Amino acid sequence: MNPDTSINVLYIDDEIHNLNSFKAGFRRLFNVFTAESAAEGLKVLQSEDIQVIITDQRMPVMTGIEFLESIIPDYPDPIRILLTGYADINAVIDAINKGQVYRYIQKPWMEDDLRIHIIKAFEIFTLRKENIELTDKLLVANQKLEGLLSQNLRPE
Numbered sequence: 021m022n023p024d025t026s027i028n029v030l031y032i033d034d035e036i037h038n039l040n041s042f043k044a045g046f047r048r049l050f051n052v053f054t055a056e057s058a059a060e061g062l063k064v065l066q067s068e069d070i071q072v073i074i075t076d077q078r079m080p081v082m083t084g085i086e087f088l089e090s091i092i093p094d095y096p097d098p099i100r101i102l103l104t105g106y107a108d109i110n111a112v113i114d115a116i117n118k119g120q121v122y123r124y125i126q127k128p129w130m131e132d133d134l135r136i137h138i139i140k141a142f143e144i145f146t147l148r149k150e151n152i153e154l155t156d157k158l159l160v161a162n163q164k165l166e167g168l169l170s171q172n173l174r175p176e
Contacts, residue, residue, distance in 0.1 A: 030072070053070065057082075073101070099122045
């Protein structure tokens with residue numbers, strides 16, 4: 021990771037002490053945005069360019085998986101990490117299938133492990149973005165070549 025690159029991380033959890041702990045542990049490494057609910061998390065996504073989303077699974081009104089699934093149409097690019105204090109294999113399966121979750125991490129998190137997962141998630145985000153840009157450039161170059169080729173094949 022380039023030291024000049026800042027990673028925008030959104031952490032959603034209904035437990036304020038978890039939000040405070042996350043901020044305290046990671047605010048010097050990343051641009052940390054927090055939200056106490058899925059609705060607040062959506063507001064952050066609407067106003068900030070978020071690369072990594074971390075959400076608790078068990079929250080009132082909407083679970084973490086439901087939140088991640090709901091934002092895919094409008095915010096498909098951020099890499100998703102699901103945190104939970106409960107070991108539920110069905111939640112893991114739903115997280116992967118419905119919420120397009122990159123990692124499933126159990127609480128309490130180990131700070132070094134979570135830091136590494138955030139950095140790796142950002143690397144995936146960056147690679148996907150670069151891939152899209154390179155594909156777009158390749159399509160433009162292809163169209164130019166097809167145009168040149170069609171001009172050379174016309175009878176005079």
